[in-house]
Amino acid sequence: MTVLKIAIAGAGGRMGRILIEAIAEAPDATLAGALDVAGAPGIGQDAAAFLGKPAGVPIAVELAEGLAGADYLIDFTRPEGTLRHLAYCAEHGIKMIIGTTGFDAAGKAAIAAAAEKTAIMLAPNMSVGVNVTLKLLELAAKSLSEGYDIEIIEAHHRYKVDAPSGTALKMGEVVADALGRDLKDCAVYGREGVTGERDPSTIGFATVRGGDIVGDHTVLFAGIGERIEISHKSSSRVTYAHGALRAARFLADKANGLYDMQDVLALKR
Structure with missing residues (x-):
């Protein structure tokens, strides 16, 4: 061996x-x-x-x-x-x-x-589960390419120094690629004040920092009358x-x- x-x-x-x-x-x-x-x-x-x-x-x-x-x-x-x-x-x-x-x-x-x-x-995240989740996101994005708004929510511990997390960005890249978009052109990293109606072509990011959260990631596909959430949560x-x-x-x-x-x-x- x-x-x-x-x-x-x-x-x-x-x-x-x-x-x-x-x-x-x-x-x-x-x-x-x-x-x-x-x-x-x-x-x-x-x-x-x-x-x-x-x-x-x-x-x-x-x-x-x-x-x-x-x-x-x-x-x-x-x-x-x-x-x-x-x-x-x-x-x-x-x-x-x-x-x-x-x-x-x-x-x-x-x-x-x-x-x-x-x-x-x-790799921004070496968890086997996260990488299987990325594959699921690719499939979901292709199937939900019309009529669904996409938001990525991530949470990490108070000591993390970069935002959004590398995993959240990778999730955004996978979804954008599946939709034939470039994440640089469609990502929205913060909303404040009077923002107007949501542009349906965008992918939004929300970041939470606090405590000892190892790493939680959820991609939300929000349609009319239903929503699909694909999540991965790390406990260790x-x-x-x-x-x-x-x-x-x-x-x-x-x-x-x-x-x-x-x-x-x-x-x-």
Whole structure:
């Protein structure tokens, strides 16, 4: 059995620890590196010490140290950090599983360029359930293309720094593509005051931030006399970790290329 040698970015954070625990429980994966920003708690300490089962992998700041033994990097950090890691991974042939959200057009272009040198799986949400939901949204949008107003409502914890969420935006992109629209031209991200009647060609977004909500997403198709709601609610970040490991397994035989979770789950036609 091939063992996946995986490094974790943001190893001292909440998601980083969940990923480290998932790797410790996986029979085909091992923790091979750990990264975090300078000044973060735990720098220099064993990345798995919190489990009571040290892995012999200290949390490093320098990329060369933190990625020396890794073939994969799982990164759920911030765009600026991920792009720094991206350049190093592309240069050294380290495969990446990127769950970071909030990339601008230049960041997305950099990821696409790096994918010519190494294999990258980029997804705003790695939950298997969310990605099945995206497939359901594609079907629903095609069937409800006329006479239904579309709104996307998402809720996350108080610490989330970007809005709408990357998952909500991905849902909007899937719906817009299914309708033959460009989300950039039809998205409405806020309403206030006298807005006039709703333009039926738009896709609206509403954002909620509070407490410890892991992630709730609902796409509402509102027609006359009925409405359809397709929802996904996360109660634990563990689903993201399991999806990330599934993505690493998918990339095992890929030398380069840019993929998403729809590829991993074989949901593309």
